[in-house]
Amino acid sequence: MLRMTRDQNFLIRNIPWDYLGTVYNFFKEVGLELNQPALYGKILSCAGAATCQLGICLSRQAARALIDELKKSGLDLDKIKDIKINLSGCPNSCGHHPAADLGFSGKALRNGDRLYPAYNLFAGAIIGDGTTKLAEYAGEIPAKALVLLVKDFLKGYISKAGKFTDFGEYIQGEGKADLKEIILRYSQAPDFNEDKNYYFDWGADKLFSLAQRKAGECSAGFFDLLEMDLKNLKNTQEALGKVAQNENEKGKLLGELVFYASRALLITRGLDAKSQEEVYAGFLKHFIETGLIDKSFRDIVVIAQRSESREIIARQSQALELAKAVQALYETMDNSFNFSRQSIDITGGIPPEAGKTTELPVIVKDLRGVACPLNFVKTKIELARLKSKEALEIWLDDGAPIENVPGSVKAEGHKVLAQKRIEDYWSVIIEKK
Numbered sequence: 001m002l003r004m005t006r007d008q009n010f011l012i013r014n015i016p017w018d019y020l021g022t023v024y025n026f027f028k029e030v031g032l033e034l035n036q037p038a039l040y041g042k043i044l045s046c047a048g049a050a051t052c053q054l055g056i057c058l059s060r061q062a063a064r065a066l067i068d069e070l071k072k073s074g075l076d077l078d079k080i081k082d083i084k085i086n087l088s089g090c091p092n093s094c095g096h097h098p099a100a101d102l103g104f105s106g107k108a109l110r111n112g113d114r115l116y117p118a119y120n121l122f123a124g125a126i127i128g129d130g131t132t133k134l135a136e137y138a139g140e141i142p143a144k145a146l147v148l149l150v151k152d153f154l155k156g157y158i159s160k161a162g163k164f165t166d167f168g169e170y171i172q173g174e175g176k177a178d179l180k181e182i183i184l185r186y187s188q189a190p191d192f193n194e195d196k197n198y199y200f201d202w203g204a205d206k207l208f209s210l211a212q213r214k215a216g217e218c219s220a221g222f223f224d225l226l227e228m229d230l231k232n233l234k235n236t237q238e239a240l241g242k243v244a245q246n247e248n249e250k251g252k253l254l255g256e257l258v259f260y261a262s263r264a265l266l267i268t269r270g271l272d273a274k275s276q277e278e279v280y281a282g283f284l285k286h287f288i289e290t291g292l293i294d295k296s297f298r299d300i301v302v303i304a305q306r307s308e309s310r311e312i313i314a315r316q317s318q319a320l321e322l323a324k325a326v327q328a329l330y331e332t333m334d335n336s337f338n339f340s341r342q343s344i345d346i347t348g349g350i351p352p353e354a355g356k357t358t359e360l361p362v363i364v365k366d367l368r369g370v371a372c373p374l375n376f377v378k379t380k381i382e383l384a385r386l387k388s389k390e391a392l393e394i395w396l397d398d399g400a401p402i403e404n405v406p407g408s409v410k411a412e413g414h415k416v417l418a419q420k421r422i423e424d425y426w427s428v429i430i431e432k433k
């Protein structure tokens, strides 16, 4: 059996001229697509969520859909010889998305109560001796918009290709602005009732969901969702500080605050709530009844559940305390998405030792013996506990861990301050963004 890496092709040498037709027909018969634009051979995907337990998106099916769309497009793809398009089904980089001209990594996003498959988009990797640069984060788009975005972008590039020596020159200049404009065009998923298609992944016949996935599976997807709601929570807390005199707006924001607080951590319990009722019921069952969040917060959740705006304003301080309690609980989450009740100040404050600032580097985390991609997930968990500009030192094994983790950390916007080999392992010092 012939085995090749993702980036290899093969060359058959010394075929006598008279046999060329026979060889061509043989490969055609075994199903190889011949006489295709070279670009199709440069669209590469990892296994994706169809077979990989860590996967979030069906990247292989998305790559197939992209080729199908390009075939229909009528674009003169023979003008494009130098673009690599790589897809990974999750933020781990098995599809080598950080090394692509256009790279995509699968994630989950929310529109209202609904989850939909999506991709982070990276652009402009340079691979060269001494000049290598990873692709830069450019934005996020629904999975179903990926094929349209790439088609539009290539169309623009083809029309301007004569102006640039290669794609690298284009993407470093004019291409960046073109890509930004196209991302804006496609960044929003339509409402579920308007177009349900966006809520199914490519090739999937069931609605997209992360429910029932356990810790360790798809951890990066968990973090995307968690961070989104924790950010919503923080933004709502800030907005509340600006509407002191406006009772209507205050009632609305307080309702949203309790909603985000109730939803933020549900995914750690394998719940993907699709309605407000499911959010509040899940929160009461998994956080209030278990005592992870103090039972005194039950009333404010029930009030929010009933959308009693006047009542919620009357209990404003309790709503604010609930938000703090959820944020504090998140701070205690361990690598397996479990929480420590003992370390929570029930009034919602973070215990003093969790909030202290110290000199660089603060924490050393030994990840030797931890395989990819869990070493990256654990690094993310440690970084999530730090404040901006604080540092973390991790120890990684040689091989895949040191080859992958620092790049993934940088792709998320953190700085790698130092990386050095110590005996048979590596020390990497990271500054949180």
Ligand code: SF4
Pocket: 046, 047, 048, 049, 052, 053, 054, 055, 056, 088, 089, 090, 091, 092, 093, 094, 095, 373
């Ligand atoms: S871990 Fe993620 S990037 Fe790697 S094969 Fe699975 S889905 Fe693809």
